[in-house]
Amino acid sequence: MSDKPAPVRPTLDLRSFTPARVALGRSGASMPTKPLLDFTLDHARARDAVHAAFDAPRLVAGLGELGLAVTEVRSRAADRRDYLRRPDLGRQLDAGSADALAQLATTPSPLAVVIGDGLSAAAVNGHATAVLKSLLPRLAAEQAVAVGRVVVASGARVALGDEIGAILGARMALMLIGERPGLSAPDSLGAYLTFAPKPGRTDAERNCVSNIHHAGLSSDEAAFKIAWLVREGLARQVTGVALKDESADRAPRRIGTASER
Incomplete structure (x- = not known):
């Protein structure tokens, strides 16, 4: 047995694989100036994304160009201050919005699409239309799943899609929503799928496609995964822990390059 120590791989190599803050170095007992300034800037961007x-x-205009009929609704959160302090209000439609949706619910649909601002309106502003543009032809070609009216919700939490889906009589609800901003991705979009949506569903009953942004999952990749989950969820009549995402068996994952971050 050799006493020769194994070669040590420099920690600095990790920086070529992740945007996480690793191997930042130090200046005396403190962090170097540039990493500190970068952290401060990213923190400010994350805070700005929450209040954007x-x-x-x-x-609505962009969705209209895709040929979609759009309805705007609001949650019971009166403003952003209410939204951040009272998460429960973001999970319920205000009375006027619930009544308006009920009048539109004439024919049940297989899939209700809800787009909510969530904790990063910047993510929705930047990526939601692109995801739907890539998703619609996949749903039409592979599953013949028609998307009827799309609902744009202000002051929304993920569970607001459950009430909307139930009112519209949808077999499945797809919620595209801004995720909690991180220090490396203030504009990350999430997609949540829930079979048989109704108030009271838990996160264990949903599937999530996360980290949709320029340096993460592309709009096309996200659409591929969402289409797979819609097809399998409707066929098996389940989502959440009962439905494992095996879409990666059909398409390789592409990691964002350093220039995209």
């Missing part, structure tokens, strides 16, 4: 304005009119 939701550009619902622009989103």
Whole structure:
């Protein structure tokens, strides 16, 4: 048995594989100036993303160009302050919105699509339309799943899609929503799928496609995964822990390059 120590791989190599803050170095007992300034900037961007304005009119216009009928609704959170302090209000439609949706629910649909601002309106403003643009032809070609009316929700939490899906009589709800901003991705979009949506569903009953942004999962990759989950969820009549995402068996994962981060 040799006493020669195994070669040590420099920790600095990790920086070529992840945008996480590793191997930042130090200046005396402190962090070097540049990493500290980078951290401060990313923290400010994350805070700004939480309070960014939701550009619902622009989103509605973009969805209209895709040939989609769009309805705007609100949660019971009266403003952003309410939304952040009272998460429960973001999970319930206000009375006027619930009544308006009920009047539109004439024919049950297989899939209800809800787009909510969530904790990063910047993510929805930047990526939601692109994801749907890639998703719609996949649903039409592979599963013949028609998307009827799309609902754009302000002051939304993930569970708001359950009430909307139930009112519309949808077999499955797809919620595209801004995720909690991180220090490396303030504009990350998430997609949540729930079979047989209704108030009271738990996160264990949903599937999530996360980290949809320029340096993470691309819009096309996300659409591929979402389409797979829609097809399998409707066929098996389940989502959540009962439905394992095996879409990667059909398409390789592409990691964002350093230039995209």
